[in-house]
Amino acid sequence: MTRACPCLAARRRARAITRHFDAYLRPRGLRSTQFSVLAALAQRGPTGRGRLANGLGLDRTTLTRSAATLERQGWIETLEADDGRERPLALTEAGRCALNAALPAWKEALDRLDHEARGDPAAHAMPQR
Amino acid sequence: MTRACPCLAARRRARAITRHFDAYLRPRGLRSTQFSVLAALAQRGPTGRGRLANGLGLDRTTLTRSAATLERQGWIETLEADDGRERPLALTEAGRCALNAALPAWKEALDRLDHEARGDPAAHAMPQR
DNA sequence: GATGGGTAAGTGTATACACACGTATCGTCG
DNA sequence: CGACGATACGTGTGTATACACTTACCCATC
Numbered sequence: 049m050t051r052a053c054p055c056l057a058a059r060r061r062a063r064a065i066t067r068h069f070d071a072y073l074r075p076r077g078l079r080s081t082q083f084s085v086l087a088a089l090a091q092r093g094p095t096g097r098g099r100l101a102n103g104l105g106l107d108r109t110t111l112t113r114s115a116a117t118l119e120r121q122g123w124i125e126t127l128e129a130d131d132g133r134e135r136p137l138a139l140t141e142a143g144r145c146a147l148n149a150a151l152p153a154w155k156e157a158l159d160r161l162d163h164e165a166r167g168d169p170a171a172h173a174m175p176q177r
Numbered sequence: 178m179t180r181a182c183p184c185l186a187a188r189r190r191a192r193a194i195t196r197h198f199d200a201y202l203r204p205r206g207l208r209s210t211q212f213s214v215l216a217a218l219a220q221r222g223p224t225g226r227g228r229l230a231n232g233l234g235l236d237r238t239t240l241t242r243s244a245a246t247l248e249r250q251g252w253i254e255t256l257e258a259d260d261g262r263e264r265p266l267a268l269t270e271a272g273r274c275a276l277n278a279a280l281p282a283w284k285e286a287l288d289r290l291d292h293e294a295r296g297d298p299a300a301h302a303m304p305q306r
Numbered sequence: 307g308a309t310g311g312g313t314a315a316g317t318g319t320a321t322a323c324a325c326a327c328g329t330a331t332c333g334t335c336g
Numbered sequence: 337c338g339a340c341g342a343t344a345c346g347t348g349t350g351t352a353t354a355c356a357c358t359t360a361c362c363c364a365t366c
């Protein structure tokens with residue numbers, strides 16, 4: 049009865065896809081979540097933490113911790129805003145470089161995923177070291 | 178370009194659905210993940226940790242930690258096996274009670290989710306306290 | 307019965323996730 | 337100006353997740 053629980057299915061799928069993408073992104077030194085935060089900042093430009101978290105569909109406090117590790121890596125920085133309450137996040141140059149360096153790995157992960165979804169038998173190769 | 182990343186989409190969806198189910202399960206004192214472990218054990222009977230983790234699509238070591246908290250709650254226990262390497266997990270009576278008590282909340286969460294998916298306007302009520 | 311390869315599971319570490327709660331700033335209204 | 341609600345954000349805590357490494361046990365072969 050609980051066999052078709054959409055919550056379990058969604059979590060299982062997210063875990064599997066995350067492992068897949070992480071395997072390709074790992075050699076570039078970042079994880080799927082970090083990649084998505086950097087990509088979102090690249091698209092939006094400097095963005096307040098709350099707004100960014102909302103756009104990514106995650107809790108604001110979760111983004112706070114993720115941002116802390118990304119800031120430790122030097123990939124993002126906190127800007128000052130007119131509104132003293134806001135602490136907008138922005139990509140640094142290093143962050144943009146890391147994102148660009150990871151893009152090919154992301155694309156390859158995406159391709160392999162598509163091939164697997166079509167049942168392509170030759171598409172189960174693992175990422176190059 | 179990265180806007181349609183299936184990894185981000187899957188994670189976002191899993192987070193949203195998890196929050197939804199957690200909101201209904203919280204009054205019963207358990208979380209979506211714990212519910213799925215209990216339900217899996219109820220279906221399978223006593224199961225080795227590796228096999229159970231594999232069935233749920235998560236890493237073996239992740240299940241080790243989840244099992245620790247469930248065991249602390251008294252909902253599952255570790256049996257002895259002929260093969261001394263195996264440490265099969267099994268539902269306790271308390272675990273079966275907790276699972277049964279949570280089933281209505283799980284069903285309601287499922288119903289609301291279905292209604293929302295169909296755009297039913299009256300289906301956005303939150304779980305009763 | 308030793309030994310060595312294979313299998314089941316645990317531990318160390320780091321990130322991901324979110325609820326409850328607290329803090330600081332803004333804007334408005336008296 | 338001062339009080340107050342609203343807004344943006346951080347912290348404390350606990351669970352979830354997985355990789356790298358380690359431990360314990362089984363079995364077959366010598």
